[in-house]
Amino acid sequence: MKRRNFIQKTALTTGVLSMGGILAHANEAKKNVDAHTFNLKYAPHLGMFKAHAGEDPIDQINFMADQGFTAFEDNGMMKRDVSLQTNMGETLAKRGMTMGVFVVDKGGNMANTLAAGKQEYIDIFLDGCKRAVEVAKRVNAKWMTVVPGGFERNLPIGVQDGHVIEALKRGAEIFEPHGLVMVLEPLSDSPDLYLQNSDQTYMICKGVDSPSCKILYDIYHLQKTEGHLIHNMGLTWDEIAYIQIGDNPGRKEPTTGEINYKNVFKWIHEKGFDGVLGMEHGNSKEGKEGEQTVIDAYKEVDAFM
Incomplete structure (x- = not known):
């Protein structure tokens, strides 16, 4: 040539x-x-839009981004293959999405209760924290959900509080050097769970006294256990680092229950919250129709400006 x-x-x-x-x-x-522009960083999870996007996790994340969602959460991230974790992290970065929470693997919500003060339970928790750091690096995560476990009924509540605080201090020591935050989630699933209310969680965070130990305020759970949502969020606001969503009753998308999410989201926005709001709920309807209903519901309650 x-x-x-x-x-x-x-x-x-x-x-x-x-x-x-x-x-x-x-x-x-x-x-x-x-894509639609939302006022807040709502975070869907895998499975929420699979009728539209298919079973592949990467396709699902891309579909979320195409709809305008700017965050994503995945409770089961620690159990996924390393290669998939890496791929998901790269996809989120490419689409400009914030990674929300995944759950620190410590043996389940009711197992290995930190309230008992038993060394074997603490060791399991700390091992989960160490492994969570590596997962967080792969997916560019900042927040990890921690549930302390159940009550230790044979101990006074103050002693249980002390055990939980001391265990969480040790977890915070693992997360702090990496700028990571464990978020404590009060739950309504069982009366046997140690952590159930926002004021109790606030007290625990103050006791731990670390930027790596904050509150995950799950609106669905706390509507069930205490209600008075905006008031109680205001009382505990300086310790809230992450928020999750679900209407009550039913734990489906906003507009399906009794919570006035438009007012709640307006208040959160006016507080200047720039963190993630995890969509930890099911779809009220099946298939593509149900998925579109979820998208439309968020557009409706986000229209508070």
Whole structure:
């Protein structure tokens, strides 16, 4: 091939490749421009939109981003293959999405209760914290959910509080150097769970006294256990680092129950909250219709400006 023809052909090929890259970026940008703009960082989870996106986790994340969601959470992240964790983290970064919580693996919500003060339970918890640090690096996560476990009924409540605080202090020592935050979630699932109310969780966080130990305020659970949502969020606001969503009764998307989510989200927005609000609920309807209903519900309750 003559040198002149070679140079022309090479330049043409390079131009085509460059144009391909430009078009790819343009298409990605167009997706983001076309997506709905939400006022808050709502975070869906895997399975919520699988009728539209299919079973593949990466396709599901991309679908979420295409709809305008700017965050994602995955309770079961620690149990996923390392390769999938890495791929999910890279996809989130590419789509400009914030990784929300995953659950620190410590043997289940009711197992290995930190309230008992038993060394074997503490060791399981601390091992879970150490492994969570590595997962967080792969997916660029900041927050991890921790549930202290059940009551230790044969001990006075103050002693149980002391045991939980001391165990969480040791967990915070693991997370602090990495800028990670364990968020404590009070739950309504069982009267045997140690952590159930926002004021109790606030007290525990003050006792731990660490930027790596904060409150996960799950609106669904706390509507059930205490109600008075905006008032109680206001009382504990300086310790709240993460919020989760679900209407009551039913634990489905906003607009399906009794909670006035438009007012709640308006209040959260006015507080200047720039963190993640995890969509930890089911869909009220099945299939694509149900998934679109979820998307439309968030557009409705987010329209508070």
